Amino acid sequence: xxxxxxxxxxxxxxxxxxxxxxxxxxxxxxxxxxxxxxxxxxxxxxxxxxxxxxxxxxxxxxxxxxxxxxxxxxxxxxxxxxxxxxxxxxxxxxxxxxxxx
Amino acid sequence: xxxxxxxxxxxxxxxxxxxxxxxxxxxxxxxxxxxxxxxxxxxxxxxxxxxxxxxxxxxxxxxxxxxxxxxxxxxxxxxxxxxxxxxxxxxxxxxxxxxxxxxxxxxxxxxxxxxxxxxxxxxxxxxxxxxxxxxxxxxxxxxxxxxxxxxxxxxxxxxxxxxxxxxxxxxxxxxxxxxxxxxxxxxxxxxxxxxxxxxxxxxxxxxxxxxxxxxxxxxxxxxxxxxxxxxxxxxxxxxxxxxxxxxxxxxxxxxxxxxxxxxxxxxxxxxxxxxxxxxxxxxxxxxxxxxxxxxxxxxxxxxxxxxxxxxxxxxxxxxxxxxxxxxxxxxxxxxxxxxxxxxxxxxxxxxxxxxxxxxxxxxxxxxxxxxxxxxxxxxxxxxxxxxxxxxxxxxxxxxxxxxxxxxxxxxxxxxxxxxxxxxxxxxxxxxxxxxxxxxxxxxxxxxxxxxxxxxxxxxxxxxxxxxxxxxxxxxxxxxxxxxxxxxxxxxxxxxxxxxxxxxxxxxxxxxxxxxxxxxxxxxxxxxxxxxxxxxxxxxxxxxxxxxxxxxxxxxxxxxxxxxxxxxxxxxxxxxxxxxxxxxxxxx
Numbered sequence: 001x002x003x004x005x006x007x008x009x010x011x012x013x014x015x016x017x018x019x020x021x022x023x024x025x026x027x028x029x030x031x032x033x034x035x036x037x038x039x040x041x042x043x044x045x046x047x048x049x050x051x052x053x054x055x056x057x058x059x060x061x062x063x064x065x066x067x068x069x070x071x072x073x074x075x076x077x078x079x080x081x082x083x084x085x086x087x088x089x090x091x092x093x094x095x096x097x098x099x100x101x
Numbered sequence: 102x103x104x105x106x107x108x109x110x111x112x113x114x115x116x117x118x119x120x121x122x123x124x125x126x127x128x129x130x131x132x133x134x135x136x137x138x139x140x141x142x143x144x145x146x147x148x149x150x151x152x153x154x155x156x157x158x159x160x161x162x163x164x165x166x167x168x169x170x171x172x173x174x175x176x177x178x179x180x181x182x183x184x185x186x187x188x189x190x191x192x193x194x195x196x197x198x199x200x201x202x203x204x205x206x207x208x209x210x211x212x213x214x215x216x217x218x219x220x221x222x223x224x225x226x227x228x229x230x231x232x233x234x235x236x237x238x239x240x241x242x243x244x245x246x247x248x249x250x251x252x253x254x255x256x257x258x259x260x261x262x263x264x265x266x267x268x269x270x271x272x273x274x275x276x277x278x279x280x281x282x283x284x285x286x287x288x289x290x291x292x293x294x295x296x297x298x299x300x301x302x303x304x305x306x307x308x309x310x311x312x313x314x315x316x317x318x319x320x321x322x323x324x325x326x327x328x329x330x331x332x333x334x335x336x337x338x339x340x341x342x343x344x345x346x347x348x349x350x351x352x353x354x355x356x357x358x359x360x361x362x363x364x365x366x367x368x369x370x371x372x373x374x375x376x377x378x379x380x381x382x383x384x385x386x387x388x389x390x391x392x393x394x395x396x397x398x399x400x401x402x403x404x405x406x407x408x409x410x411x412x413x414x415x416x417x418x419x420x421x422x423x424x425x426x427x428x429x430x431x432x433x434x435x436x437x438x439x440x441x442x443x444x445x446x447x448x449x450x451x452x453x454x455x456x457x458x459x460x461x462x463x464x465x466x467x468x469x470x471x472x473x474x475x476x477x478x479x480x481x482x483x484x485x486x487x488x489x490x491x492x493x494x495x496x497x498x499x500x501x502x503x504x505x506x507x508x509x510x511x512x513x514x515x516x517x518x519x520x521x522x523x524x525x526x527x528x529x530x531x532x533x534x535x536x537x538x539x540x541x542x543x544x545x546x547x548x549x550x551x552x553x554x555x556x557x558x559x560x561x562x563x564x565x566x567x568x569x570x571x572x573x574x575x576x577x578x579x580x581x582x583x584x585x586x587x588x589x590x591x592x593x594x595x596x597x598x599x600x601x602x603x604x605x606x607x608x609x610x611x612x613x614x615x616x617x618x619x620x621x622x623x624x625x626x627x628x629x630x631x632x633x634x635x636x637x638x639x640x641x642x643x644x645x646x647x648x649x650x651x652x653x654x655x656x657x658x659x660x661x662x663x664x665x666x667x668x669x670x671x672x673x674x675x676x677x678x679x680x681x682x683x684x685x686x687x688x
Contacts, residue, residue, distance in 0.1 A: 054605075
């Protein structure tokens with residue numbers, strides 16, 4: 001899995017390329033460890049085929065940190081199978097998730 | 102990562118074989134000590150009376166044997182498919198029958214004690230009659246415990262609580278021996294006391310077994326479901342080979358002993374008695390392994406797991422051959438020493454006893470193979486082959502071998518018949534089966550696995566894993582496997598991911614729950630209805646269904662992976678078999 005992050009003013013965009021599973025989640029967590037000054041956190045998952053429960057928990061943790069600091073988070077370009085995974089645990093109701101066009 | 106899932110099979114086989122070996126050892130030891138206490142304390146008439154009472158045990162064993170075998174087989178099948186309600190329906194029906202038969206047997210036993218004494222051969226000796234009468238009255242108080250002990254033991258073993266069965270057996274042995282000693286040397290209770298001690302030992306052990314059912318984890322909950330009485334005929338049918346076995350145990354000596362005495366006289370008969378006494382201990386390993394195979398076959402056959410069935414039998418045979426080759430060499434070498442326990446060194450009795458024991462040594466390997474095969478066939482519900490093999494092994498082959506070899510070679514021929522009879526059964530079975538099923542591969546033919554049976558290497562995928570990296574790698578293989586078998590992309594994807602979630606969490610949480618080494622076996626099967634996933638691990642008890650049911654709906658943090666799997670799968674069944682957590686998931 002490759003992760004590239006870019007910060008534009010107070011918006012951080014995290015582009016993930018590859019599976020977010022138990023093995024790769026810790027490296028993604030490192031990339032988003034420092035969210036100081038970030039008001040909008042965007043995850044681009046267009047190139048993520050699958051996310052495991054470890055990845056889901058990381059997203060939930062990021063969401064909570066952003067809300068605690070008055071910011072926001074969105075997950076973009078989610079494919080159908082990934083959407084189904086988010087839906088299966090009810091995260092579609094508590095997170096902003098945009099489906100792939 | 103291991104392609105075959107034999108690590109878990111080997112572990113289960115060995116652990117259950119050890120339990121059965123311990124149980125058989127305790128039984129054998131009890132019989133010997135029992136006999137010594139009675140003969141020393143009460144004399145030969147009392148001992149003879151106890152010997153005459155043996156048919157009463159065999160008669161009650163007819164019922165327990167049939168019920169135990171039938172119930173275990175049907176319950177194992179239901180457990181294999183995760184149907185707990187059916188398990189308890191069968192169990193409840195079994196309990197109704199067991200208790201009903203118990204009441205009838207106790208009533209008849211007490212009503213007709215005198216008549217039984219006459220039937221068993223005590224009509225001409227008032228002293229013998231009196232001793233037998235007292236003994237029977239004492240032991241009949243234990244019929245309820247005896248029935249429950251032998252019917253429940255296999256079920257408690259199936260329930261994964263083999264420790265409870267071993268404890269019950271050991272306690273039974275201790276109570277029996279201590280009870281005999283107290284009855285004879287302290288309380289002066291005579292033969293009645295000895296019979297009562299026997300009965301009490303079974304009553305106590307039955308109570309210990311029943312404690313298993315108050316365990317939260319026990320699959321068996323007595324009378325929690327309506328008894329499935331309609332399954333009783335099937336139960337009896339499955340248990341029928343036990344009747345065959347018991348009948349052979351009664352008839353075979355009648356046929357064979359005459360030949361032995363006619364050809365070899367009392368010398369040959371005494372040598373055979375030594376052989377019979379030693380045999381009880383020597384066959385413990387082979388029979389323990391065979392019992393384990395029978396138990397596992399019941400589950401694996403119901404799961405249609407062809408690969409695991411073959412692995413189980415191969416591992417069992419390998420284990421038996423290794424251990425019993427050592428036993429055979431030791432027994433052969435020490436035959437003289439063993440005979441010296443019975444007779445003075447160098448006497449004719451000693452010489453013949455040594456020959457008999459050496460022939461017994463040669464008999465062990467083939468007897469173990471035959472017993473493993475018979476137990477496998479019984480577990481796989483191949484009833485006719487079981488009846489035939491049982492008849493051949495326990496009666497026909499030995500009788501014919503004894504007569505033919507005895508007449509050809511005299512007393513040495515009688516001893517040679519011991520290993521020859523077993524060899525004939527084994528060779529006969531193998532040749533017959535291979536000729537009949539010559540189009541099949543060797544193991545499919547020997548194990549009578551029909552073509553198109555369940556899941557095999559064509560439509561299933563088996564692997565053992567032990568790390569998270571392996572779990573992730575296997576997930577990709579599973580997806581590819583499903584797609585290659587024309588499973589649609591979505592189902593293939595989620596089958597793989599469900600397996601990854603489950604196996605990863607087993608490794609991260611289950612493997613680290615204690616300090617022991619653990620295994621996780623994964624099996625993916627494709628059938629006309631779709632994908633079936635089976636995970637089996639030997640971690641501490643974890644019922645995913647119970648955990649899911651306990652999750653609060655609004656607690657989004659807890660059990661993310663469990664919610665995910667339950668949402669994506671069509672059906673998830675949990676069962677604890679052989680102390681393993683077994684999940685069967687239909688996608």
